[in-house]
Amino acid sequence: MLYQFWIAYLTIARREVLRFSRIWVQTIIPPVMMVALYFIIFGNLIGQRIGEMDGMSYVDFLMPGLVMMSIITNSYTNVVSSFYGAKYSRHIEEMQIAPVPDLVILLGFVTGGMARGISVGIAVTLVSLVFTEFRMHSPLVVLLVALLTSCLFSLAGLINAIFANSFDDITIIPTFVLTPLTYLGGIFYSIKLLPDFWQTASLGNPILYMVNSFRYGFRGSSDIDLSTALLVILFFITLLFSICLALLSRGTGIRQ
Amino acid sequence: MLALEITDLYKTYSSGLEALKGISLQVKQGDFFALLGPNGAGKSTCIGIISGLVNKTSGTVRIFDHSIDDEFIVAKSLLGSVPQEFNFNTFEPVEEIVINQAGFYGVTAKHARIETEHYLRQLGLWQHRRSQARRLSGGMKRRLMIARALVHKPKLLILDEPTAGVDIELRRSMWDFLEQINDQGTTIILTTHYLEEAERMCRNIAIIDEGNIILNSSMQHLLKQLNSETFVLYLRNELEQAPLLNSFDNVVRLDQQSIEVEVPDRLSINDLIRELEAQGIVVERMRNKVNRLEELFVKMTSKPEQRGLG
Numbered sequence: 001m002l003y004q005f006w007i008a009y010l011t012i013a014r015r016e017v018l019r020f021s022r023i024w025v026q027t028i029i030p031p032v033m034m035v036a037l038y039f040i041i042f043g044n045l046i047g048q049r050i051g052e053m054d055g056m057s058y059v060d061f062l063m064p065g066l067v068m069m070s071i072i073t074n075s076y077t078n079v080v081s082s083f084y085g086a087k088y089s090r091h092i093e094e095m096q097i098a099p100v101p102d103l104v105i106l107l108g109f110v111t112g113g114m115a116r117g118i119s120v121g122i123a124v125t126l127v128s129l130v131f132t133e134f135r136m137h138s139p140l141v142v143l144l145v146a147l148l149t150s151c152l153f154s155l156a157g158l159i160n161a162i163f164a165n166s167f168d169d170i171t172i173i174p175t176f177v178l179t180p181l182t183y184l185g186g187i188f189y190s191i192k193l194l195p196d197f198w199q200t201a202s203l204g205n206p207i208l209y210m211v212n213s214f215r216y217g218f219r220g221s222s223d224i225d226l227s228t229a230l231l232v233i234l235f236f237i238t239l240l241f242s243i244c245l246a247l248l249s250r251g252t253g254i255r256q
Numbered sequence: 257m258l259a260l261e262i263t264d265l266y267k268t269y270s271s272g273l274e275a276l277k278g279i280s281l282q283v284k285q286g287d288f289f290a291l292l293g294p295n296g297a298g299k300s301t302c303i304g305i306i307s308g309l310v311n312k313t314s315g316t317v318r319i320f321d322h323s324i325d326d327e328f329i330v331a332k333s334l335l336g337s338v339p340q341e342f343n344f345n346t347f348e349p350v351e352e353i354v355i356n357q358a359g360f361y362g363v364t365a366k367h368a369r370i371e372t373e374h375y376l377r378q379l380g381l382w383q384h385r386r387s388q389a390r391r392l393s394g395g396m397k398r399r400l401m402i403a404r405a406l407v408h409k410p411k412l413l414i415l416d417e418p419t420a421g422v423d424i425e426l427r428r429s430m431w432d433f434l435e436q437i438n439d440q441g442t443t444i445i446l447t448t449h450y451l452e453e454a455e456r457m458c459r460n461i462a463i464i465d466e467g468n469i470i471l472n473s474s475m476q477h478l479l480k481q482l483n484s485e486t487f488v489l490y491l492r493n494e495l496e497q498a499p500l501l502n503s504f505d506n507v508v509r510l511d512q513q514s515i516e517v518e519v520p521d522r523l524s525i526n527d528l529i530r531e532l533e534a535q536g537i538v539v540e541r542m543r544n545k546v547n548r549l550e551e552l553f554v555k556m557t558s559k560p561e562q563r564g565l566g
Contacts (some may be wrong), residue, residue, distance in 0.1 A: 001329065004362025011359025015352075094404075097307045098360035099332035210484035256269060256310050 008100045009108050016112020020078055020119075023188050027078070027116060028123055031070045037123045038066055039131040042188065054190045060135075063128045064215040065187030068149065070124045072182055072207065073174070075117030075150040076123035078108050079157030080170045087161065092254055102248035106158070106241075112145065113154025121146055141217035141226065149210045162244075162253040186211045190217045191223045206236055257285040257320065259412045259443035260306070265315035267467075268303050275301040277467040278315070283460070285320070285411075288438045289445045290458035290475070294557050298467045299447045300340060303416050307337045317414055333361060336410030338401045340417045346390035349380055353389060354404050368407065375403035378433065395422045399430070406437070413437065414445045419453060431457060455479075455549040465557050478552060484520045486545040487528075491515065492538040501531045516545060519566035 020027040039059065047058035054061055086092040095105055128134075136142055156173075164170045185207030191199050202208055203224075213229035216222035220228070247253070260283040266482055267276040275298045283289045293299050304310030306317055308324065317324045322331040344353045351372055358368035376382040379399040384392060389400060405413060415434070419427040427450070435457060438444050448454055454461065454475075461478055463471040471478070486506075491513050498509035506518035519528055529539055 007364060008360050008363045011356050015356055086345070089343040089345060090341065093307075093309055093339065093343045094357055095360055096309055097335070097337050098357070099329040099362070100360050101329075141406065251311055255308075256304070 004099070005101060005104050008098070009104045009111075011241070012095070012100075012105065012108025013111040013115075015080060016078075016109060017115045019082060019112070019115045027074070028120055031074055031120045032123045032127055035066050036127050037068055039128065040229050054192075054219075054223075056219060056221070057132075058209065059132045061190070061215075062188065063132050064218040065211045067121050067128065068146075068211050068214045069182050069187055071117040071121040071146055071150050072153050072210070073178070074120040075113040075153040076157040076160075076174060076178060078116040079113035079154045080161045080164070080174075082112060083109055083161035084164045084167070084170050087164075087254060091196055096254065102245060104113075106244050106248060109158055110151060110154040113124075114121070114150040115155055117150030117153065118146060120122075121150075136218055137220035138217050142214065143217075144230075145210060145214045145217055145233070148230070148237060152210075152233060152237050152240065155237065155244050158244050159240065160246065161188050162247050164253075179204050181207045186215075186223060206232060209233060258318070259283050259285045259287065259320060260445065261318040261321075262302070262306075263316045265302065265305065265317065266313040267298075267305060267310065268313045274467055276305075276312075276315075279464065279467070279469045281462055281469060281472065283412075283445060285443055286438075286441060287443055287460055288435075288458045289443070290461040291445055291456035291464065292451070292454060292461060293447075293448045293464035293555060297464045298555075299464055300416060301445075302464065303337070303414055303445075303447065306414060307335065307339075309339075315503055324471075334411045336405035336408065336413045338398075338413070338415045338418050338422065340404045342397050342401070344389055344397075344400065344404070349386050350400055351376065351385035353400065354407050357404045358407045358549070363408055371407045371409070372403070373544060374430065375406050379403050383476060389474055395426045398422055402430070402433075410442065410446070412443045414523060416447050417449060418446070418447065419450060427453070451550040451553055461549075463553065463556055470556060475549075479549065481552065484518050486516060486518045487525070487542050488545050489515050489517060489539050490541040491530075492540050493536070495537070499532065499535055499537060501528075503531060 039062070043059035043062050047062065050058045052058070083092070160170060160173045184202065185205050186202070191202045191208065194202065209224055209229035209232040210220040213233070214222040214227055216226050216229075258454075260281070262279060262281040264278045264280060265276050265450055266274075266278050266391055268274050279298070279302065290301070291299055305312045306319070306324070308328065319331040320334050322334070324331045324443055329354075354372040354376065355368045356367070358371060359365070360389075363371065372385075373382065379402060381392075381396060381399055381403060389397065392400060398420075402415075402418060405415075418434075419430055422430065431453065433549065434444060434446075438457075446454065446458060460474050461471070462469050488510065492511040495509060495515070496506045498515055501507055501517075503523055504517055504519065508516040510516055517528060519525065525542075532539060
């Protein structure tokens with residue numbers, strides 16, 4: 001039976017990867033272009049006037065955050081649009097009718113989201129080489145944080161898709177929650193620059209932990225302790241994973 | 257062995273609508289079973305529960321003696337379902353839709369390809385295998401859903417109006433295909449609005465109305481309940497008015513050269529033709545006004561106000 005589930009998982013994961021890779025012009029190129037613009041404007045044009053941040057050039061400081069931002073956005077977007085699309089056109093029923101456990105459905109969609117997040121992350125990293133020197137303090141931390149973060153935001157995307165009743169509903173959270181948290185999550189600045197109150201307030205933003213641990217992996221410097229950051233990420237993964245599984249098994253949004 | 261056993265099945269939607277009011281139903285292995293009922297009677301809800309698309313309020317459903325609650329993996333593996341509405345990703349190629357469905361059932365890629373080719377060829381879709389599903393005609397999309405439902409070789413196949421919107425020629429070829437599948441041992445449950453389809457193919461029948469099973473019997477037994485049949489006769493002569501026949505009360509003139517006659521069970525067509533000939537009326541052709549099952553179905557499910565009695 002495990003082998004049967006393994007094939008079902010591979011089928012969902014393969015379908016999800018094919019879905020975004022077939023339309024790579026819409027899914028991979030736009031985030032890469034957007035980040036290239038960030039590098040040109042903030043990294044080079046404005047960055048040269050800013051000078052150093054956290055003991056490194058501004059463009060070096062910016063690079064890990066921009067890669068992380070791409071991973072977050074694309075993991076989330078992939079799952080929310082794919083799962084809601086499946087609900088909307090009712091092909092989610094193909095899996096509901098079949099003997100596929102909810103856990104397998106969940107893992108399949110999350111794998112798809114992670115695959116897109118990591119693919120875009122790699123593409124953005126390659127583009128960054130045009131603007132900054134490639135330095136990696138700890139490849140293991142970079143890989144671990146990238147995988148965990150893409151997993152976390154794939155789960156978040158799935159929850160959004162489960163509750164969404166229209167295409168508007170799948171854009172509300174990215175626009176009004178995800179983007180502000182990402183921009184205020186230490187991509188463009190070190191929280192040490194903020195007044196005490198806002199430094200403390202920033203610690204409530206989970207994205208801060210991801211951006212800083214990722215920056216540690218690349219540059220060896222972070223505003224947040226690495227183990228604390230990893231624990232926070234793991235905590236949120238566990239929380240969202242449990243919520244997703246409960247929602248799927250109740251059939252919320254997909255079964256009457 | 258029962259292919260499907262439903263006991264005291266209730267479904268009340270969050271809106272308060274009671275779609276199923278404690279239905280019980282048994283379908284034997286190898287049967288070709290018709291589940292009929294007017295729109296909104298509860299057929300699709302019942303099928304939705306069996307397929308795992310709708311949560312039941314209470315009751316039990318067993319597929320080949322496996323509960324859909326406690327043994328859902330085994331129960332679902334035995335089931336194939338063709339829903340009423342298209343529910344595939346229309347941007348995916350035809351072949352991929354069927355192969356993926358096999359994958360959901362744990363069929364290996366190699367095997368899935370073999371079965372996919374087999375069913376796509378049988379259903380005349382092989383030449384369209386690389387087309388996106390949205391480019392198929394309505395009839396092709398219906399056949400695609402049948403191929404998808406069969407790819408894992410289910411023992412029980414549920415078809416929810418599989419020939420809706422399909423032209424008569426294609427409908428007949430689908431009937432032949434389904435009869436062939438049934439002859440090979442697959443139990444089939446069919447819902448349809450084409451009662452000719454149910455009468456031709458199904459051996460047993462249940463009629464569901466307002467969430468209750470109002471009839472569950474063999475097709476043969478059911479049709480025996482029909483105590484009269486109405487025929488339309490096309491005549492050689494032109495008639496000014498309906499002829500007066502001694503043994504037949506309900507004779508209606510449709511136009512100058514056709515009449516409608518209700519023939520009670522106790523009389524034969526020969527009796528009718530003899531009486532007409534005695535009056536010099538020659539019958540050139542004749543046909544049933546509606547098919548026999550349709551006549552019964554309307555009698556059983558129509559409300560008093562619809563019959564003009566309310």
